[in-house]
Amino acid sequence: MKRFAPLLLIVAVLGLAGLAQSALNDYYQRVLAVIAINIILAVSLNLTNGYSGDFSLGHAAFMAIGAYTSAILTLPARTKAIVLPDLPLWLSQVELPFIVAILIGAGLAALVAFVVGIPVLRLRGHYLAVATLGLMVIVQVVALNWQPVTRGARGISGLPPFTTLLWAYGWMLVTVAVIWRIVHSPLGRAMMAVREDELAAACRGVPVFRTRLLAFVCGALFASVAGALWAHLITAITPSSFSFLITFNVVAMVVIGGAGSISGSVIGAVLMTLLPELLRRVETTLAIGGQPLYGLSQIVIALMMLAVMLFRPQGLMGRRELPDVLAGLAGARRASLPAHAEAAGEA
Amino acid sequence: MPPSSLLQVHDLAKSFRGVQALQDYRLELGRHELIGVIGPNGAGKTTLFNVLTGVTPPTHGRIVFDGQDITHAAPDAICRAGIARTFQNIRLFRRLSVLDNVRIGLQAHSHDRLHEVVLRLPGFAARERQLAQQARELLDMLNLADYAGAQADSLPYGLQRRLEIAIALATRPKLLLLDEPAAGMNPTEAEALMRLIARLHNELKLAIILIEHNMRVVMGICQRIQVLNYGRLIAEGRPEEIQQDPRVLEAYLGIAA
Numbered sequence: 005m006k007r008f009a010p011l012l013l014i015v016a017v018l019g020l021a022g023l024a025q026s027a028l029n030d031y032y033q034r035v036l037a038v039i040a041i042n043i044i045l046a047v048s049l050n051l052t053n054g055y056s057g058d059f060s061l062g063h064a065a066f067m068a069i070g071a072y073t074s075a076i077l078t079l080p081a082r083t084k085a086i087v088l089p090d091l092p093l094w095l096s097q098v099e100l101p102f103i104v105a106i107l108i109g110a111g112l113a114a115l116v117a118f119v120v121g122i123p124v125l126r127l128r129g130h131y132l133a134v135a136t137l138g139l140m141v142i143v144q145v146v147a148l149n150w151q152p153v154t155r156g157a158r159g160i161s162g163l164p165p166f167t168t169l170l171w172a173y174g175w176m177l178v179t180v181a182v183i184w185r186i187v188h189s190p191l192g193r194a195m196m197a198v199r200e201d202e203l204a205a206a207c208r209g210v211p212v213f214r215t216r217l218l219a220f221v222c223g224a225l226f227a228s229v230a231g232a233l234w235a236h237l238i239t240a241i242t243p244s245s246f247s248f249l250i251t252f253n254v255v256a257m258v259v260i261g262g263a264g265s266i267s268g269s270v271i272g273a274v275l276m277t278l279l280p281e282l283l284r285r286v287e288t289t290l291a292i293g294g295q296p297l298y299g300l301s302q303i304v305i306a307l308m309m310l311a312v313m314l315f316r317p318q319g320l321m322g323r324r325e326l327p328d329v330l331a332g333l334a335g336a337r338r339a340s341l342p343a344h345a346e347a348a349g350e351a
Numbered sequence: 352m353p354p355s356s357l358l359q360v361h362d363l364a365k366s367f368r369g370v371q372a373l374q375d376y377r378l379e380l381g382r383h384e385l386i387g388v389i390g391p392n393g394a395g396k397t398t399l400f401n402v403l404t405g406v407t408p409p410t411h412g413r414i415v416f417d418g419q420d421i422t423h424a425a426p427d428a429i430c431r432a433g434i435a436r437t438f439q440n441i442r443l444f445r446r447l448s449v450l451d452n453v454r455i456g457l458q459a460h461s462h463d464r465l466h467e468v469v470l471r472l473p474g475f476a477a478r479e480r481q482l483a484q485q486a487r488e489l490l491d492m493l494n495l496a497d498y499a500g501a502q503a504d505s506l507p508y509g510l511q512r513r514l515e516i517a518i519a520l521a522t523r524p525k526l527l528l529l530d531e532p533a534a535g536m537n538p539t540e541a542e543a544l545m546r547l548i549a550r551l552h553n554e555l556k557l558a559i560i561l562i563e564h565n566m567r568v569v570m571g572i573c574q575r576i577q578v579l580n581y582g583r584l585i586a587e588g589r590p591e592e593i594q595q596d597p598r599v600l601e602a603y604l605g606i607a608a
Contacts, residue, residue: 182469188466189475190458190482191449197455200444206426207436208402209459209522218465323446 022174040172046269048226054263057199062136063145068246070228071235073109090152113228147243157303159242167237262319267326363412387573435524445504456521
């Protein structure tokens, strides 16, 4: 039974996504797709910020790389002739299938993360956070000024709306599965060792730098996938789409869900996508003296984040995973057996 | 090189901004030797371990381990070459389980590649099972088996010290460096630890360098003792010789004997 649980989950998720795709209206479909994309972003950021312990703020940069790459590679040649007339010839002729464009974008983001990571990952803590923030600024500036390819501040619109619910949830499953497997392997243990005590890890044979680089590159790869999915969901991208605001939101999802827990990131992403959406409706229906309460949703979310940080600083899930929590609730509570160890032992 | 020699240290020196933490240090260590390094606080004992394990590079000198020059090697490479250590102030992977702590040590010699892990290629599950099995055996040997699932920092102090030794052994060292393993222990615990170290030394055929302030422990198990003071080697010999040495008495008690 337990062996088939993941398989059942995959079938259920894809089945529901397919069902929703044919039954729900555009608005709900879009919210559901954004949830999937945010899950990809949060789970992949967790690899650095939760597991290897490197606080990266550069996720939006890799998203932008994926979004622009996929946009330029999939845009029909005829549209490109009008929208991007100055595109280099070889780029103006290509018209690739979505999946190929996503994979090329992911490869590109991974390459950038690798090249940038070699100098930047010599830093730690706040310094690393600021340096990765710098990476985001650089990518934005490039997108803003590389007119022939990115169309600058005007951005690229009219992208083919490839991102269906099946695409979004399919990639979400791939992301969660790959990162789950990395985390529950010697590579993941090495990441956690580096997070806990870098010097001690090195003295016990963990190749510290390589381990941190691996987490950074894998995180960037999936951020790029999320960026591509997002571009073809909204069908328009500008450099400002990939601002600090996105990074901030994803970091909040990871922290609220519990850095170091994949299910935590999933839960964080779902909450942080659904709540603003629900509260926005309250804003317009609730009114004091005929005046709608605009901004209420942001205030409520901010207060909830404060509450989580005050009362559960380790995040909703801490470092535990959902299957272990469920098993703990179902079976008799075994004394002082941390869920993590068991999960690692069985995975 | 004589076949019995595992570690040769020549003229080792380390200075921190002009402060000579270690100078003219030398050592020739046999493959199955257990030696003690003693000296007052600040004598350079921990600096010696830090230099030997690549944590801080030496300012001068040469370290040859098992026929290999490791003077400027990185800590993880030195660990894989076969030198493991414990720390004076215990350094565990605190929020991970006891089992995971040991597995991290064990995987120093396994090289899982990303695609093998992601695709769960054949052999992955078997390797993981083997790793867990070996980890349990090690915990068994150190009487920690009951705590396998517990979070490392939830263990009582004495067991945390033993867990640190377990992690060090997990990397399959030829040379084990123990930095004040009996610190903070009561006489009974220190006695038990001493027997444990002697047992590991015999059963695993290890070479061990032991830094320790507890003289009963050092004198009880070490075959040879080096005395450091102000970063310099001031005496070297068998335990009974060291106990009589006037320079040692002076360094410790501050009087000319």
